[in-house]
Amino acid sequence: MDFNLTPEEEAFRDEVRSFIREHLSPEGRKDPNFMGNWLKSVREKRWVGFNWPAEYGGGGGGIMEQVILKEEMSKAGGPPLGTSMMGLQWVGPAIIEYGTEEQKQQFLPDILDSAYQWCTGYSEPGSGSDLASLQCKAVRDGDEYVVNGQKIWTSGASYSKWIILLTRTDSDVEDKHDGITCLLVEMDSPGVEVRPIKNMAGSSHFAEVFFDNVRVPVKNLLGEEGKGWAVTVSALAHERSGISEVAGLISQLAQVVQLAKRTRKNGRPASEDPGIRRRLSKADAMIEGMRLNGQRFLTKQLKGEKLSSETSINKLHRAFLAIEFGELALEIQGSASQYTSRPADEDDDDLGRWASGALGWPAVVIGGGTPNIQRNIIAERILGLPKD
Amino acid sequence: MNFGLTEEQEVLRSVTRRFLDERAPMATVREIMESPEALDEKLWTGMAELGWLGLVIDEDHGGAGLGWVDLVVLLEETGRGLLPSPLISTSLAPAAISEFGTAEQKQRYLPSLADGSAIGTLAVLEESDVVGPDGIALSGTPDDGGYRLNGTKRFVHDAGAATLFIVPFLADGNDIKLGIVEANAEGVATKSYATMDETKRMADIAFDNVPVSSDAVLTGDGTAALARLLDLAAVAVTAEMVGAMDKDLEITSQYAKDRVQFDQPIGKYQGVKHPLAEMYVDVETSRSLLYYAAWCVQEQPESLPLAAARAKRTRASRSSASASMAYSCTAPSVSRRSTTFSCISNAPSGRFRRSETPTTTTVA
Ligand SMILES: Cc1cc2nc3c(=O)[nH]c(=O)nc-3n(C[C@H](O)[C@H](O)[C@H](O)COP(=O)(O)OP(=O)(O)OC[C@H]3O[C@@H](n4cnc5c(N)ncnc54)[C@H](O)[C@@H]3O)c2cc1C
Ligand SMILES: Cc1cc2nc3c(=O)[nH]c(=O)nc-3n(C[C@H](O)[C@H](O)[C@H](O)COP(=O)(O)OP(=O)(O)OC[C@H]3O[C@@H](n4cnc5c(N)ncnc54)[C@H](O)[C@@H]3O)c2cc1C
Numbered sequence: 214m215d216f217n218l219t220p221e222e223e224a225f226r227d228e229v230r231s232f233i234r235e236h237l238s239p240e241g242r243k244d245p246n247f248m249g250n251w252l253k254s255v256r257e258k259r260w261v262g263f264n265w266p267a268e269y270g271g272g273g274g275g276i277m278e279q280v281i282l283k284e285e286m287s288k289a290g291g292p293p294l295g296t297s298m299m300g301l302q303w304v305g306p307a308i309i310e311y312g313t314e315e316q317k318q319q320f321l322p323d324i325l326d327s328a329y330q331w332c333t334g335y336s337e338p339g340s341g342s343d344l345a346s347l348q349c350k351a352v353r354d355g356d357e358y359v360v361n362g363q364k365i366w367t368s369g370a371s372y373s374k375w376i377i378l379l380t381r382t383d384s385d386v387e388d389k390h391d392g393i394t395c396l397l398v399e400m401d402s403p404g405v406e407v408r409p410i411k412n413m414a415g416s417s418h419f420a421e422v423f424f425d426n427v428r429v430p431v432k433n434l435l436g437e438e439g440k441g442w443a444v445t446v447s448a449l450a451h452e453r454s455g456i457s458e459v460a461g462l463i464s465q466l467a468q469v470v471q472l473a474k475r476t477r478k479n480g481r482p483a484s485e486d487p488g489i490r491r492r493l494s495k496a497d498a499m500i501e502g503m504r505l506n507g508q509r510f511l512t513k514q515l516k517g518e519k520l521s522s523e524t525s526i527n528k529l530h531r532a533f534l535a536i537e538f539g540e541l542a543l544e545i546q547g548s549a550s551q552y553t554s555r556p557a558d559e560d561d562d563d564l565g566r567w568a569s570g571a572l573g574w575p576a577v578v579i580g581g582g583t584p585n586i587q588r589n590i591i592a593e594r595i596l597g598l599p600k601d
Numbered sequence: 602m603n604f605g606l607t608e609e610q611e612v613l614r615s616v617t618r619r620f621l622d623e624r625a626p627m628a629t630v631r632e633i634m635e636s637p638e639a640l641d642e643k644l645w646t647g648m649a650e651l652g653w654l655g656l657v658i659d660e661d662h663g664g665a666g667l668g669w670v671d672l673v674v675l676l677e678e679t680g681r682g683l684l685p686s687p688l689i690s691t692s693l694a695p696a697a698i699s700e701f702g703t704a705e706q707k708q709r710y711l712p713s714l715a716d717g718s719a720i721g722t723l724a725v726l727e728e729s730d731v732v733g734p735d736g737i738a739l740s741g742t743p744d745d746g747g748y749r750l751n752g753t754k755r756f757v758h759d760a761g762a763a764t765l766f767i768v769p770f771l772a773d774g775n776d777i778k779l780g781i782v783e784a785n786a787e788g789v790a791t792k793s794y795a796t797m798d799e800t801k802r803m804a805d806i807a808f809d810n811v812p813v814s815s816d817a818v819l820t821g822d823g824t825a826a827l828a829r830l831l832d833l834a835a836v837a838v839t840a841e842m843v844g845a846m847d848k849d850l851e852i853t854s855q856y857a858k859d860r861v862q863f864d865q866p867i868g869k870y871q872g873v874k875h876p877l878a879e880m881y882v883d884v885e886t887s888r889s890l891l892y893y894a895a896w897c898v899q900e901q902p903e904s905l906p907l908a909a910a911r912a913k914r915t916r917a918s919r920s921s922a923s924a925s926m927a928y929s930c931t932a933p934s935v936s937r938r939s940t941t942f943s944c945i946s947n948a949p950s951g952r953f954r955r956s957e958t959p960t961t962t963t964v965a
Contacts, residue, residue: 214670214896215603222602277602498890498911505889508604515602526882585871591878596854598868598877 216508218281225278229285232258237291251292252327261295262325265309269321276514280456287460299369300324300331304377307395311436311444316397320375329374332400334364334422335445341366342586344379345389345442349424351380351396358382358396358434360404360427370407370420373400383439395441397433404428414572415553456507458531462500465538469493472563473545483545492541496534503527522594525587532578532587539571604892606674614674620651621682630683634799638762639685645717653688655715658695662711669833669898673840673891680844685800687720687759689837694721696833697767697779701819701826710765710781722763723830724754724806733831734769734824737777739808741770746815748772748780750788750808760784760804761793767819768808769827777823780813787811832905835913836894842916843887850880887916 218226236254241247255261263279265271274282286294295301305324308316323329340347349362360380370376376398383392398405404427409417436444470493473484483489506527510520543550546567554565578584592598606614624644625633633641648654656672658664672692679688695714698706713719729736739752750770760766764784772778782789788811793804819826854877857868867873890912897905 214605214607214892216893216896216900218602494914498915499886501908501911502886502890502915505604505893506886508602508893509889511602512604516605523885526885529879529882530886585875588871588875588878591881592868592874596850596874596877596881598854598857598874599866601869601871 222277222281226281226285229282233285233289233291237289248292252295255294256325261327262301262305262321265305265321265325269309269317270325271321276511280511283457284460287457290464295325296327297324297330299333299377303333304331304375307377307435307444311395313432315432316435320397330369330372332367332369332373332376334367334370334376334378334398336366337363338365342583344445345393347379347381347393349378349380351382351394351429353382353431353438354428356431358394358429358431360396360398360424360429362424364422364424366410366419367407367422368419370400370422371409371417376400376422377435379441379445390442392439393441393445394438395435395444396429397435398427398429402427402429412575414569456504456511458527459500459504459507462503462531462534465534466493466496466500469496469538469542469545472542472567476545476547476563478545478547489541489545492537496537496541499530499534503530506530522590525582525590528582528587529584532584535574535577539567539574542567543571604889606670610671610674613671614678616651617653617675617678618681620647621678621684625682625684627683630685630800633685638759638793639800639802640687640762641685645686648686648688649715649717654691654717655695655711657692658699658711658715662699662707663715664695664711669836669895670892673836673895676837676840677844677847680841681848683800683845683848685802687722687762687802689834689841690722690759690763691717691720692837693723693830693834694763694765694767697723697819697826697830698781700829701779701821703816703820705816706781706819719764720759720762721765721767722757722759723834724757724760724766724768725827725831726755726757727753728755730755734777734827737769737771737827739768739770740774741772741778741780741813743773744812747818748778748813750780750782750811750813752808754806754808756796756803757791757806759802760791760806761802766806767830768813769823770813772823777827779819779823779826781817781819782808782811782813828906829902832909833898835909836891836898836905839887839891839894839909839913839916843884843891846880846884846887846916850877850884853877853880883915887912890915 232254236251244250259267259270259272259274260282262271263274263282264276265273267273293301300320301324305321308320312320324331334349335344335347337347337349349360349364351358351360358380360378362380364378367376378396378398380394380396381392382394386392400407404425406423406425408421408423410419410421411417412419435441470484473486473489473493474482476483478486484493510524514520546563549561549564550567550571552565553568555562556564582590589601593600624647625641629641629644633639633644652665653675655662655664656667656675657669658666660666676689679686691714695711698710698714702710710719710721714721725737726732727736727738729738739750739754741748741750748770750768752770754760754766754768757766766782766784768780768782769777770780784791788809790807790809791804792807793802796803854868857873857877858866860867868877890908894905894908894912897908
């Protein structure tokens, strides 16, 4: 057991820290070209796609350094290393694992260069948690697939250039996980229609996407026909390790603690209320627990073992905290929490600041598998209880 | 970065588990529970021979010279087995003497603690019911270079079995000092009583003008020393609870696979399987917090207070929840299979509620 960094890792951490000092100064952030300059300089460092193969423009780095990089960036509240979020998080890794040489050449550098957005076409009206029941159809016709069907909750669909799409190429299968095929589809292909959906927080970052005889060249097949489930499973796995989220959670907790300190309840700061203190300290211990769970997962990865169902642990903590922070902030604020924006004649910056956060939890709680699904995974795959 | 056990620690774990399976199965635990001091002489000798009692005492003083991570491995196992014994208490006394004692004190007390001929315990709690320096009022009146102690310590773990006590007291109404008091010293009277956790024994200790000579007073800042010892106690106690919860989860999961109602194993129902999944989340997260705290003891002492509080906070609130979960999943089989369940169900929850130390102050 050793929680210290090696001298090489410390040197790397110091390099990241001094980079941050240089590039993330408060004045620098005000520069109108800040974001463009930032993306360029982290790209030059080869920190985008840090562990991707160097031959496709990635950093070719190790897991430990990647974690250090993410942690330091997150602690500094730095902007993301690239703007092609889904591209970096799972489309790229899936292409690295399953893509053809041509696909790697075509897509990976673009993702690293933040050239455009990817979106994810998995969920359908009838297929959410039970994703493998999906019905969006693809039929092979010569050198093309012809796609018909509907996707829903597709985040970023209206501003994405490409979609990673799960389709059904074979319905005559015993196991519904067979017969699923993963296609990479250009969003401006004829027959693709995007209808934005407004969520309860008032924004419409996701949409319904309709496919009406959309023709997709066979070269855009990712993995094998009928074996698309494996591609999804691997892609989702990249989403679950959870280490880099911890710095963000620590800063969210600090904000709620600050709110509790400056909000007066019953004539004293809310931070002196034992009930509130108890909840804050529970959140604190849970976040630290997530950090340390993450270190255990990381140790496993460093030994070359694959992570599996255990990462659902942090997913469940994460879901709890997303809801808890929202509720706690509203409870501390009391009735003033009802404002969705600060009224012009008030100067209290907390007014209107917390409601949207409190409405934002579904993104964290539902995306990537709901808590019930995580519980099923743990109960069945780890504890060996019978399947539903 | 390596958050894993060494091969030696894995061996320690399996040797310990095997020893307890053979020498202290649940039926034996039941018998020991019913003995006056919840202590079995033969078993105690066996534990001493395995080096458990001096695990964290250095080799120069008859111990094994291992660290707190090793001790936590051991305590997780004794917690799993619900082993009644003063192991935790007698591991804290040498910690006090090793860290804050003089060379003579170490020479005098550590070897007998390591071989089990002496049993130590930490006597902290008083009428104030505050576990910590703020709660100490036991008076120490200066006398002949040493002190005379007057007052009472309450709910002292294993005070009936112990041969020596580490006693924080208020020296001359001023600052806290830690004295080593032999159980058979003049003016010491212990009174044991039954408490909720039947695997543990507690007692009150009355001090009536008990002399503590200057060479029996530990050195340094007593307030800091007491805080440190309480952090160590939190780690040790958490280790037992995590072990007990782990066993709890194992037994309950197995029961959920075996028990059939409405033609299905009850583990198929989400009303049963989801709480079990939550128990797993709790056990593993507690274990992460626990091992980090154990590592901090020697490698990063400045981080220990927060790490220990976080570990124990999570555990103290969750172990009772896990016990009641195990209880409700198995329904009244609990009473029938009482050899295992009634222990498991009330031990972890009842055992440490008194000393639960939420970290609220540290956060806010
Ligand atoms: C903010 C946000 C962004 C999203 N972005 C995308 C995206 O970009 N691309 C995409 O494809 N999808 C996206 N989704 C969709 C998301 O993947 C699905 O919402 C999710 O898979 C759940 O499916 P569902 O909404 O159909 O709910 P359902 O699966 O219908 O679940 C409804 C409720 O039933 C419970 N439930 C279901 N099955 C079980 C079971 N076996 N046992 C116990 N309880 C069960 C669930 O836990 C849930 O509480 C997004 C969702 C959100 C909220
Ligand atoms: C103090 C006490 C006194 C009692 N006195 C009497 C008495 O005088 N006479 C008498 O006849 N009986 C008596 N009982 C027995 C009592 O009625 C049963 O314990 C009760 O019906 C539960 O049955 P079980 O113990 O077999 O548990 P099980 O039915 O095996 O249940 C075990 C667990 O599985 C869960 N479970 C079972 N089925 C499902 C499902 N479909 N979905 C989700 N979860 C499920 C249960 O909630 C429970 O957590 C007594 C019990 C107690 C505790």
